Amino acid sequence: MHKIYLDNAATTPLTDEVIAAMVDSMKTFGNPSSTHSFGQEAKTLIENVRRLIAEALKVSPGEIIFTSCGTESNNMIIKSCVRNLGVERIITSPMEHKCVAETIQEMKNKDKVEVVYLRPDKNGDIPLDKLEEVLKSSDKKTLVSLMHANNEIGNLLDIEKVAEICRENGALFHSDTVQTVAHLDLDFSKIPLDFASCSAHKFHGPKGAGFAFIRKSSGLKPLITGGGQERSLRAGTENVSGIVGMGKALERGLEKMKEYVAHIQEIKRYAIDEIKAAIPNVQFNGHSADMEKSLYTLVNLRLPFFEPMIGMKLDMKGIAVSQGSACSSGASKPSMVMMMLLDDEEMKTTTPLRISFSHSTTKADIDALVVALKEIAAGR
Ligand code: PLP
Numbered sequence: 001m002h003k004i005y006l007d008n009a010a011t012t013p014l015t016d017e018v019i020a021a022m023v024d025s026m027k028t029f030g031n032p033s034s035t036h037s038f039g040q041e042a043k044t045l046i047e048n049v050r051r052l053i054a055e056a057l058k059v060s061p062g063e064i065i066f067t068s069c070g071t072e073s074n075n076m077i078i079k080s081c082v083r084n085l086g087v088e089r090i091i092t093s094p095m096e097h098k099c100v101a102e103t104i105q106e107m108k109n110k111d112k113v114e115v116v117y118l119r120p121d122k123n124g125d126i127p128l129d130k131l132e133e134v135l136k137s138s139d140k141k142t143l144v145s146l147m148h149a150n151n152e153i154g155n156l157l158d159i160e161k162v163a164e165i166c167r168e169n170g171a172l173f174h175s176d177t178v179q180t181v182a183h184l185d186l187d188f189s190k191i192p193l194d195f196a197s198c199s200a201h202k203f204h205g206p207k208g209a210g211f212a213f214i215r216k217s218s219g220l221k222p223l224i225t226g227g228g229q230e231r232s233l234r235a236g237t238e239n240v241s242g243i244v245g246m247g248k249a250l251e252r253g254l255e256k257m258k259e260y261v262a263h264i265q266e267i268k269r270y271a272i273d274e275i276k277a278a279i280p281n282v283q284f285n286g287h288s289a290d291m292e293k294s295l296y297t298l299v300n301l302r303l304p305f306f307e308p309m310i311g312m313k314l315d316m317k318g319i320a321v322s323q324g325s326a327c328s329s330g331a332s333k334p335s336m337v338m339m340m341l342l343d344d345e346e347m348k349t350t351t352p353l354r355i356s357f358s359h360s361t362t363k364a365d366i367d368a369l370v371v372a373l374k375e376i377a378a379g380r
Helices: 016-026 037-057 070-083 098-111 128-136 159-168 240-255 257-278 310-316 336-341 344-349 363-378
Strands: 064-067 089-092 114-117 142-145 172-175 195-199 210-214 298-303 351-356
Touching: 016 240, 037 064, 037 240, 064 070, 070 089, 070 098, 070 142, 070 172, 070 195, 070 210, 089 098, 089 128, 098 114, 128 142, 128 159, 159 172, 240 257, 257 298, 257 363, 310 351, 310 363
Parallel strands: 089 114, 089 142, 142 172, 172 195
Antiparallel strands: 064 210, 195 210, 298 351
């Protein structure tokens, strides 16, 4: 059976050139912390990637700390803000990825941090006037943690505006940029945010490699201790081949961004049109059908019937999609995001489905999905 992959927001396939770069780098086996030439060769490999990332984001290389993934980066930033920078209050939203949401919950339960949740509106938008109001209501040291693009519905946050609001009100700002690094042009010299996170496997790089952007002036401390690696901010011998793979994937993603964006936007428009034509009364969650207000790499449908097994049924037809975010895709429980957006009636009578694209997705893939959805709808 020809299999179709439409779950690129969960993870993306490695390209051949990323695999080749990684395999090649494995021959450079030295420990980057060793001062001899074997070590220094490995060190050069990772420092080249650090420079590439820093140039792309318009920050300095010392502000890029390699980690194992987006989850680790988010954990490190949030926990250290509380435990080392004296943050007493976190303002966030109920729409964050679990690795942010659960870390903040832990800070609330164990570290007695005050947490304020900004309730999104029916479209999943975070009210920025409310953010300002809450920021002005207390002079407790505050961290604002709001994601750039929502991984389930794709809603985009104006992080430039949020960063300015935070700066004006003396708050730190962390944004989970896992779904946007290498997909959108990010210039952190213009966006005054303090912290951001990245995961290589979201843009055709390997799993097990990511980074945290930590603004130099922040004073963050490590989550993992035991060595001086990563300017003492993340102990542990670096994952050299993972970092090289991340660098290659980022390099290609940036170089081809215009071409990839144009292709994927066309695929997304096509998917929306074809699904609308095939499934009467289909709706879209959040802003995901709005090309301006949502990330071009995904669309989140609301099918007009209740089919909790939709993911499995599509998988049996060779099509991989997601019913929730990657972490909860195997779970039948609705995600927090869907619980915020849908009322009880919609929960019982409709089915959310996330379809996410890459530069290798084709219109034929979408046609196959539409046929499969029609069959599932008809067979009910
Ligand atoms: N944040 C967002 C928005 C994500 O989509 C994901 C992955 O699904 C993560 C964080 C976690 O990243 P990682 O899989 O690298 O731990």
